[in-house]
Amino acid sequence: MxxxxxxxxxxxxxxxxxxxxxxxxxxxxxxxxxxxxxxxxxxxxxxxxxxxxxxxxxxxxxxxxxxxxxxxxxxxxxxxxxxxxxxxxxxxxxFPSSKTLKIIQNKAKQKLFYVDNNIPTANFTRFAYLSQIEDAIDNGGLHLPFVWKAAQFGYDGNGVKVVRSKADLTDLQDGECIAETLIPFKNELAVIVSRNVKGEVSTYPVVEMEFHPEANQVEYVICPARIGTKIAHKAQDIALEVSKAFNHVGLLAVEMFQTQDDQILVNEVAPRPHNSGHHTIESSFTSQFEQHLRSILDLPLGKTDNKVAAVMVNLVGAEGHSGDVIYENIEDIMAMDGVTPHIYGKRQTRPFRKMGHVTIVNEDLNEARQIAEDVKNLIKVIS
Amino acid sequence: MxxxxxxxxxxxxxxxxxxxxxxxxxxxxxxxxxxxxxxxxxxxxxxxxxxxxxxxxxxxxxxxxxxxxxxxxxxxxxxxxxxxxxxxxxxxxxFPSSKTLKIIQNKAKQKLFYVDNNIPTANFTRFAYLSQIEDAIDNGGLHLPFVWKAAQFGYDGNGVKVVRSKADLTDLQDGECIAETLIPFKNELAVIVSRNVKGEVSTYPVVEMEFHPEANQVEYVICPARIGTKIAHKAQDIALEVSKAFNHVGLLAVEMFQTQDDQILVNEVAPRPHNSGHHTIESSFTSQFEQHLRSILDLPLGKTDNKVAAVMVNLVGAEGHSGDVIYENIEDIMAMDGVTPHIYGKRQTRPFRKMGHVTIVNEDLNEARQIAEDVKNLIKVIS
The missing domain is CATH 3.40.50.20 (Rossmann fold)
Structure with a gap:
């Protein structure tokens, strides 16, 4: 063709x-x-x-x-x-196939898929209704704390909650869900795998999600992850296993936990370009978007090495601001070395709405990380 | 704003x-x-x-x-x-201003502008009609060989010819023109300067146009140019002088000759993104297109360093082919390391029509140059 x-x-x-x-x-x-x-x-x-x-x-x-x-x-x-x-x-x-999407769309099915395919993942129990969770807690079949996840239509942190007491259940949507063991992880990692129709496969370098120490929110996506070579290879191998199990064509972003004892557990996947790969536009020999096209059009895959190190910061609407968006101090961050804002073009901001992202690239990862912190402190998405 | x-x-x-x-x-x-x-x-x-x-x-x-x-x-x-x-x-x-464009649109005016502003350029004479050139040759006022250039509307090699004998004049368009001393140059170089409204200025690394030894056509645009630091700084300084003389806002691509005795002579300029800067999409911290936007919108300029070395190859229609375009072997070149084709989307090819370009990036310039040669030998724009 x-x-x-x-x-x-x-x-x-x-x-x-x-x-x-x-x-x-x-x-x-x-x-x-x-x-x-x-x-x-x-x-x-x-x-x-x-x-x-x-x-x-x-x-x-x-x-x-x-x-x-x-x-x-x-x-x-x-x-x-x-x-x-x-x-x-x-x-x-x-691409992705209907078969793959059916599994991924439902988090309970997705978890069962990992179990069936010997892919390491946190232990979990499936429930048809929220009330079943309460019963399970009461009769000792489920222990607090755990992570509640709605089986369907969760997005951007929606449909996920750490439940530490029965009171935490009150505001949750009813319906099919899972209760997952809360993993005290050392790092949250992600690997994007690409696979074309004829089966050629490649992985991007492992990225690390750095969390805000108090807010417990991802602040920085860092590439390459500041982890050892051994654990990096382990993460890439497991990501490849997941892609193979799905017989996947296109990009597959695999989110993982690195546990305290250096186990890798698959958290969830996205069968498409992903937030954890936005930095590739500036940092990689082949951006994730180009790689997705190459994969689904059955073209040869591009080189996935980094040209330079990268840190990505999401631009989300500031708390207390709703209305016509203003990107305060955007010109100041553009004056910094290797800083590129990506504005998504939404006219209205709301608290925590994803309005864009900023990529910081540098030959030196620590330098990029420092500039990213300066960027994060300066720019405000307000109304 | x-x-x-x-x-x-x-x-x-x-x-x-x-x-x-x-x-x-x-x-x-x-x-x-x-x-x-x-x-x-x-x-x-x-x-x-x-x-x-x-x-x-x-x-x-x-x-x-x-x-x-x-x-x-x-x-x-x-x-x-x-x-x-x-x-x-x-x-x-x-941006560029009408004043700048008026000078640049007319090659005779452009050359006079360089002379007026003490910018080194090859000697030339202006003629109102082609017949004046013949007269000048006959009466000894103009010596063969020289480079004839139409004053207006030349594009992509059109409107430029090396005249070695009076017979070479026969097919040329009549009208205002210049006759320029033929420079036996060592290298053809180019520097892109960017300047924003408030006067912040930056230059991209010097690029080198490598010519085909027989066909005398530019085959590869190479960044950085394989020249000494001293001559590179000289080229960048002269490019900055040109930008300053125009009081230019936006990108200014300055094409130059490096003579046998290491003089730098300005050939011509383009007040916009330029073919000699296409490689920046893949190789630079800031692509020339982003830099042009930053300049004309008076935003801070981006970093112009290379992340990696680059070679650019133009994709032009093959001789003997006119009609619906086919990019033969494009999948083979896409399988090579760091190779990105850019297809311009013209449906019809014609001999020498610019149909796209290919960028080859690599940590090692010599490696990039070798892959570029492989690319050039493989891909064919045919019908």
Whole structure:
């Protein structure tokens, strides 16, 4: 198949910031693109060839959109999987596959998949209703503390909560969920694996999520992770195992815990370009978005080494600010060495809304980390 | 001025491949963009917010387009300069300025400008008509060989010819022109200077154009140039002088000859992102397109150091092929280390038509140069 300047069409389900960054890479290869997104204001709208407004969870909408494209991919997991199954039967190449998405969309299924495939993951119990959790605590079948996770439609920390007492259960949504052993981890790590159709595989360097000591929120994504070679290889090997188990095509971001005794436990995966790989735009020989395209179009994979070290900081809306967004001090951070802001183009800010990210690259990782701290202290996303 | 998520509008005259790559960078900063181009098929069309089809040389068209934007820039020099003057008077910020463009658009004026500003350049004589050249040769006022250059509208080697005998004059277009001393140069070099509105200035590393030994065509753009530090600093200093003389805002690509006795002579300039800076997308801390935006929006300039060494190869249509383009062996070159093709999206190839470029990056410049040769030998732009 000649993707370059042919009649080939790539479809993308979802037109948010990830889709926008993916579309940026399609320009380099002159790939014809079609995007489906529920919002008429989707960031991807101006960067694709054809934009369709429609519901990603609606069977008819997704089938109608997908039947005109050659390869279909996603930028968000919450899409109608039955529609993808239908399209696969009609000959559309869908990456990630409907089979993979079905497993990933449901966290209970995802965890069972790891168990079935001998992939190390934290112990867990599945519950059909929230009330079953209370019963299990009461009858001693479940011990506090644990991590509650909604089985479906969790996103960006939504649908995940550390439960330390029964009172913590009160505000949680009802429905299928899991209770997972709380892991006192040393590091949270992530590895992005790419695999093309013919089975060529590569991994990006391990990244480390550095947490704020008090707020317990990821502050910095650091590449390469400040860990030993042995544990890095272990993390990459396990990520490769996960990709192989899914028979995955495209990018697979594998989030993991490094425990106190240097075990690696898989937390969860995302079958698409991922926040933990944004730094690759500036730091890597091949950005994750280019690599995703190479994978799903069955092109040779690009080199995944770092050119330079990188630290990524998410730009989220400041607390107490809702309304027309202002990026305070953005010019000051742009004056610093190797600092590139990425603004997603959302007009309105809200507390903790993801509004963009900033990448800091440097030959020296410690230098990059220091500049990242300066960036974090300076820039404010306010209204 | 807050460019990020405000009502700010950036206008670009010309919607070709340079405009397309500039627009890619505007996505990162969420800049609202308007493009004017004569072709309904312009590559920029799908990457901007508003597209207007119209003649860049038509006064009314350019004024009507420009009056709605805050900052206006170009991706091609051949635009109606009187319209830019009018827009400047109306308060639109035009970079490069109409004054600079007037000088650059006419090669005789450009050469006189260098002389007036003590910038070293090859000796030349201006002629109003081609017949004056013949007369000058006959009466001994002009010696063969020399380089003939049309004063206006030359592009991509068009409008430039080495004249070794009177017979070489026959096919040349009539009209204003210059005859320039033929310089037996050691190297052809280029330096891109960026300058923002408040006068902050930076230069990119010197690049070297390596010529094919027989065909006398630029084969590789190499960064950094394989020259001594002293001559590199000299080239950068002269490029800075040129930028200062123009009081230039935005990018200024300065093409230069390094003579056999290590003099630096300015050949010509381009007041915009330039072919000699395409490699910066992959190799530099700041791509030339991002730097142009930072300059004209009066943002702090980015770091211009290389992360890694780079070689750039232009993809031009092969001889004997006209029609629907095929990029033969493109998958083979994509399998090589650090190789990124950029396809401009022109449907039809013609002999020597610029269809794209390929960047090869590597920690080691010699390695990059070797891979570039492999790339050049493999890929064919055919029909």
């Amino acid at each position: 000649n993707y370059f300047s042919s009649n080939f069409k790539l479809g993308i389900l979802g037109g948010g910031q990830l889709g926008k960054m993916l579309l940026t890479e399609t320009r380099k290869f002159d790939i014809y693109t079609c995007v489906l997104d529920p919002s008429a204001e989707a960031p991807s709208k101006i960067a694709c060839n054809e934009f369709t407004q429609g519901d990603l969870m609606d069977y008819e909408t997704v089938v109608n959109f997908g039947k005109d494209v050659d390869v279909l991919t996603i930028e968000i997991e919450n899409v109608n999987v039955n529609a993808l199954e239908t399209l696969e039967k009609q000959g559309v190449k869908v | 807050n460019y990020f998520s405000s009502n700010f509008k950036l206008g670009i005259l010309g919607g070709g491949q340079l405009g397309k790559m500039l627009l890619t960078e505007t996505r990162k900063f969420d800049i609202y963009t308007c493009v004017l181009d004569p072709s309904a098929e312009a590559p920029s069309k799908i990457a901007c917010n508003e597209f207007t089809q119209g003649d860049l040389m038509d006064y009314e068209t350019v004024v009507n387009f420009g009056k709605d934007v805050d900052v206006l820039t170009i991706e091609i020099e051949n635009v109606n300069v009187n319209a830019l003057e009018t827009l400047e008077k109306q308060g639109v910020k035009v």
